[in-house]
Amino acid sequence: MHNQDFPQLASVESIKEGFESFGYICSDKIATAVFLAFQLRKPILVEGPPGVGKTELAKTTSQLLETPLIRLQCYEGLDEAKALYEWKYGKQLLYTQVLKEKLGDLLQGTHDLAESVERLHQFGDIFYSEEFLEPRPLLKAMQQERGAILLIDEVDKSDYEFESLLLEILSDYQISIPEIGTVKARTTPMVFLTSNNTRDLSDALKRRCLHLYIPFPTVELEERIIRSRVPDVDEKLRHQLVEFVHSLRQMDLKKIPAISETIDWARSLLLLHADKLDEELVRSTLNVLLKFEDDIDATDSELRQLIRDTTRD
Amino acid sequence: MPDSLVSFIQVLRTHDVRISPAETLDAMHVATTLGYSDRTLLRDGLGMTLAKTPEEEAIFLQCFDRFFDRQLADFSEEQQPDEQSAVEDNETDTASTPDQDSSESDTTSESSPLEEAAQSDPSLEELMQSELMQALVNNDRNALSLAMTKAGEAAGLQQIQMFTQKGQFTRKILDAMGEEQIRKSVIELERADSPALSELQRYRDILREQVRDHVESQYLLHAQGKTQQFMEDVLSKTRLSNIEHTYLHRVHDLVRKMAKKLAARHSHKRREYRRGQLNMPRTMRAGIANDGLMFDVHWRRTRKEKPQILAVCDVSGSVAAYAKFLLLFLYSLQDVLPRVRSFAFSSNLGEVSELFEQYPVEKAIELVNWKYGGATDYGTALTDFANLALDDINSNTTVIILGDARNNKGDPKLEIMQSIYQRSRQVIWLNPESRRAWATGDSEMQRYQSACHFAAECNNLKQLERIIDQLLKSTR
Numbered sequence: 020m021h022n023q024d025f026p027q028l029a030s031v032e033s034i035k036e037g038f039e040s041f042g043y044i045c046s047d048k049i050a051t052a053v054f055l056a057f058q059l060r061k062p063i064l065v066e067g068p069p070g071v072g073k074t075e076l077a078k079t080t081s082q083l084l085e086t087p088l089i090r091l092q093c094y095e096g097l098d099e100a101k102a103l104y105e106w107k108y109g110k111q112l113l114y115t116q117v118l119k120e121k122l123g124d125l126l127q128g129t130h131d132l133a134e135s136v137e138r139l140h141q142f143g144d145i146f147y148s149e150e151f152l153e154p155r156p157l158l159k160a161m162q163q164e165r166g167a168i169l170l171i172d173e174v175d176k177s178d179y180e181f182e183s184l185l186l187e188i189l190s191d192y193q194i195s196i197p198e199i200g201t202v203k204a205r206t207t208p209m210v211f212l213t214s215n216n217t218r219d220l221s222d223a224l225k226r227r228c229l230h231l232y233i234p235f236p237t238v239e240l241e242e243r244i245i246r247s248r249v250p251d252v253d254e255k256l257r258h259q260l261v262e263f264v265h266s267l268r269q270m271d272l273k274k275i276p277a278i279s280e281t282i283d284w285a286r287s288l289l290l291l292h293a294d295k296l297d298e299e300l301v302r303s304t305l306n307v308l309l310k311f312e313d314d315i316d317a318t319d320s321e322l323r324q325l326i327r328d329t330t331r332d
Numbered sequence: 333m334p335d336s337l338v339s340f341i342q343v344l345r346t347h348d349v350r351i352s353p354a355e356t357l358d359a360m361h362v363a364t365t366l367g368y369s370d371r372t373l374l375r376d377g378l379g380m381t382l383a384k385t386p387e388e389e390a391i392f393l394q395c396f397d398r399f400f401d402r403q404l405a406d407f408s409e410e411q412q413p414d415e416q417s418a419v420e421d422n423e424t425d426t427a428s429t430p431d432q433d434s435s436e437s438d439t440t441s442e443s444s445p446l447e448e449a450a451q452s453d454p455s456l457e458e459l460m461q462s463e464l465m466q467a468l469v470n471n472d473r474n475a476l477s478l479a480m481t482k483a484g485e486a487a488g489l490q491q492i493q494m495f496t497q498k499g500q501f502t503r504k505i506l507d508a509m510g511e512e513q514i515r516k517s518v519i520e521l522e523r524a525d526s527p528a529l530s531e532l533q534r535y536r537d538i539l540r541e542q543v544r545d546h547v548e549s550q551y552l553l554h555a556q557g558k559t560q561q562f563m564e565d566v567l568s569k570t571r572l573s574n575i576e577h578t579y580l581h582r583v584h585d586l587v588r589k590m591a592k593k594l595a596a597r598h599s600h601k602r603r604e605y606r607r608g609q610l611n612m613p614r615t616m617r618a619g620i621a622n623d624g625l626m627f628d629v630h631w632r633r634t635r636k637e638k639p640q641i642l643a644v645c646d647v648s649g650s651v652a653a654y655a656k657f658l659l660l661f662l663y664s665l666q667d668v669l670p671r672v673r674s675f676a677f678s679s680n681l682g683e684v685s686e687l688f689e690q691y692p693v694e695k696a697i698e699l700v701n702w703k704y705g706g707a708t709d710y711g712t713a714l715t716d717f718a719n720l721a722l723d724d725i726n727s728n729t730t731v732i733i734l735g736d737a738r739n740n741k742g743d744p745k746l747e748i749m750q751s752i753y754q755r756s757r758q759v760i761w762l763n764p765e766s767r768r769a770w771a772t773g774d775s776e777m778q779r780y781q782s783a784c785h786f787a788a789e790c791n792n793l794k795q796l797e798r799i800i801d802q803l804l805k806s807t808r
């Protein structure tokens with residue numbers, strides 16, 4: 020991807036504005052990361068608690084650049100046949116069957132076995148060419164003419180071995196296929212890796228990436244996010260609900276509510292035509308925010324106090 | 333600027349942030365792409381390439397502020413308001429810093445007593461014309477800090493290691509900057525009892541203060557990390573019983589680091605292919621795409637279970653000095669490895685895993701000592717252990733025993749050790765006493781050794797780390 024093709028990425032400011040037009044409100048740091056990733060052609064490793072918009076960042080970037088988003092969801096046992104490429108065995112088989120007769124014509128005039136084999140050798144590895152290659156996400160991203168956004172989601176869930184597989188792609192933007200050779204990216208894709216930190220990634224992988232940690236947003240930023248995502252929520256309610264979520268995050272919970280939960284909650288409050296928080300309302304909608312029964316029980320006793328604190332001003 | 337970036341990276345390294353040469357290059361690219369004009373932008377950008385974990389990022393931010401303070405803050409940000417205030421509120425702003433109002437006295441009063449004195453004294457006149465005095469009198473922070481940094485570099489300030497060197501470096505820098513002349517003039521003026529004395533003295537004090545600050549900040553930047561590394565190195569090689577109580581918190585950090593390193597090295601799951609056993613369903617499923625021809629052959633594979641570790645620690649009087657650290661290690665190990673159960677005993681034995689989970693380390697160790705401390709009786713302890721955990725010991729279990737095997741001539745109950753030995757994957761005994769003492773007095777070590785897969789002497793952290801590393805390798 021080149022600078023002149025994407026004026027949206029010319030500066031940190033323009034990235035921020037661009038993101039905002041797609042409803043993704045971000046901090047300077049996030050915009051700086053995207054800017055640097057584009058300028059230096061480096062992948063970004065996005066870390067942070069679940070639900071702070073890691074995946075969303077890649078999606079929004081693809082919207083902003085109007086390039087396709089190619090997504091690879093990682094899981095345990097993911098291997099190169101599912102991530103890189105696979106041979107189209109069926110097609111290979113079919114073709115060999117169909118071409119069987121052709122073989123006779125081809126070998127006409129040869130006298131002995133050695134000569135036939137010699138002649139066959141001249142045709143090379145037809146069945147192991149790009150025609151018979153089934154590209155999987157990583158290879159597909161390399162093949163895009165106009166570049167692509169490659170999202171490798173939850174890379175921490177994949178196996179240790181898979182990480183090593185990624186290294187070649189991340190540093191040189193190329194893939195080695197034993198039967199064909201090296202496939203270089205036509206246009207360097209922009210790569211986002213996300214991680215929930217369920218395990219430590221290897222140093223080799225980290226070294227190749229820009230490291231972006233997205234924490235929970237500040238009250239102010241989160242209010243802006245809600246305003247852009249759920250514009251119909253009344254300003255006072257918006258402030259109260261964001262404050263409330265922030266005070267929940269201070270508590271010792273199994274699963275801390277993230278931005279996506281705040282957005283969901285704002286939507287549900289809107290549906291219920293609420294204009295301010297009260298205990299009854301919060302209690303009945305708390306399951307939108309908290310996903311564990313234990314957490315709901317734990318907050319129950321302090322709910323009144325929390326609501327009083329957030330609705331005071 | 334690239335130079336200072338490199339030395340900044342050097343500083344980060346001493347603060348335990350691991351940065352490779354490739355990352356240094358990346359940082360250079362980032363700096364050229366972003367430019368040096370926007371400080372926060374540069375900080376964010378560098379942070380992304382240099383710091384790889386949230387902890388490293390915290391260190392990075394701290395170092396960044398300290399390191400670029402002099403170069404950036406003094407140069408661009410602070411100077412302008414200084415000049416402004418000097419121009420705008422000449423009269424009002426008298427209660428500010430000494431160097432500020434000295435500059436004002438220059439602009440407001442016609443001529444200071446110092447200048448008057450200089451007119452009549454050629455040596456003082458010469459001093460006044462020197463770069464240093466000009467910088468001081470004109471409140472030229474740029475020149476001053478530049479001279480200071482230069483003098484610092486010449487004196488090798490970046491090599492500072494110990495806080496005891498601070499005075500020495502301050503002196504060196506002052507000398508290099510030409511403070512001697514000022515000092516001489518001060519003495520002369522003192523002798524002459526001149527009215528200019530107090531002003532010159534003030535300049536000298538400002539200079540000294542500035543240099544002291546500079547040395548202090550450089551010390552924090554360069555030496556803190558080095559001192560820490562040095563301390564850690566020393567601590568890890570000292571006999572555990574000799575480490576003073578005051579260093580306990582440092583040892584704790586060290587042990588934690590060590591335990592984390594070990595856990596990271598050994599925690600990822602291992603899969604093994606069992607060649608020879610065909611996984612028919614998978615092979616057929618994979619073959620569907622190929623017209624039912626089974627191109628891909630899939631083999632059954634088994635996942636190796638993570639090892640379960642049972643750690644038993646003697647906390648009796650005879651090993652009291654070690655017990656603290658061994659417990660500390662147990663505590664950290666339990667923190668980083670998922671399947672560790674800890675036990676403590678002197679005569680009676682009990683499980684302490686929950687205590688470790690519930691309380692912070694110091695409190696937990698105190699509680700364990702209070703609950704289980706006393707006279708040693710390995711016989712009873714082993715009986716208790718067998719009651720508690722023998723049923724859980726299987727071929728995937730590693731049992732670590734930390735103790736000196738001094739049983740006060742009681743019944744060693746060797747048969748229990750033997751049944752543990754037979755059931756478990758391995759039994760490891762770590763003894764703080766040196767191997768020579770094992771067969772002496774009431775030590776049962778030689779007998780117990782017969783029921784261990786591995787027995788070793790272990791009395792400092794380095795040894796402990798090596799042994800545990802081996803242990804984890806072999807339990808894979």
